[in-house]
Amino acid sequence: MCDKILSRRKFLRTLTAGTCAAAIHSALRPLGSDLVYAAPYSNHTLIHIFLSGGMDCASYLVPRGLSAYLDKRPTLGITNPLVLNSAFGLNPLMTNLHNLYQQGMVAFINKVGYPDATRSHEDSRRVYQQAMRIQGTDNRGWLGRFADIYVPRNQTFSLLSFSGSVRDLQSAYVPAVTTQGLDGYNYT
Template structure:
């Protein structure tokens, strides 16, 4: 078995019972990650969310001129503020901002944007320039430094059925798990195999031991927590409910990651986008209320983003791939404001919004303010966003 296959087996756990032979438990224990109270939860909107119909320039006549088929009427938008407002399905986003707990960062993107879903997601997940490649994610690199050589499989938790490049580092300091309640590892009692002189074999034993400990830590956290409010019956809501349980159970992971798909709205956008934003709104507001009730919202920063926005002009019944779009920051004692200028619909870049804030500046702010971490250590050169925290 090669290293990649082994990591796929041990690092990704999508449900059921993983049975490991006893010799893989023989490596000995690893030190747990020493962490503070702060953690960051990422919600990735896959498909390219239409930012202009999410946080809407309702007071700009060009919005209606360029989007004759899909513009939202100014009478239905909510949370009006300086010419901008939320999609009516995001009524609770407006409420969170009114509470001072949600910041909108406008016109987020990067130079020389790529309109491919896969490549743009890769750029966001690795925090590299659009003409450069990296096989390690920005959060994986952060966890490598943060863990300082002490393997900790629960430093990052990815709630999904597939691994996320953002969390990939030189050491497997994260776990991908679909259902934490089923993440239980059983060890076969058998012959105790001693450590060998083979570094590769010892490496996989080390990984297996870490995954075993990760399973144990997750189960401990679940036994110490419970769901205090009722979440909607959707996949995103269930994932955020699991994350809430793990946070309340003191798992002490630094990073949690999950996603919501379905934002590639080339056709029938008004109906499809309304459904996806309703899903997002209801799930995140439940999570927000849960954390607030547990008095943990100040310790948890929620980041909502997509790999790109959509074209400014509609295509008749939807929108095609674009560039810049808003990001949303909830909790973590953010300043609850709107950062960046309103979208300039009169000065477009080949039909697309010009980006104003590089997404890596947002990452720099998160690392500096929430993790007390020098972002330059993982290759981020952009200055932090001012006024976020």
């Protein structure tokens, strides 16, 4: 059990620094869906933010122009989000992600789910991290399986976790680095 707690503020600061650390290098294509608020295909970094508990999607990808949002969140609702498009804004504390979005370097995928969910927090977390409904003998995570296919075997620092959890990063060939932050790293 880790004694360190990663606050949301430190998480966002670390996430911004982590964009330079390159999560996965591969040939990504936009999904072509209206659920992707995105940059056009250009470069080779995928940053996956998995928020386990506490902060839901509507706390960072804020619906705009929906009175029902503020009716349901009278004290938590965000009234002045950073504009992404006519439908959504970004939590104003996420200015670095907003800047990356404006540069065409960040995409947001909304309404992620799976059919016939069990409503079990643990089951859902496993499904999202492994992208498999049935637990079997393949313990690799969805990002790990992706990396096994697209990441060159000699590439270093391809899979990186700031939470200490690597279930979604488990790979047959590509090692994952886990850390609680960038404080101990020197970049030159």
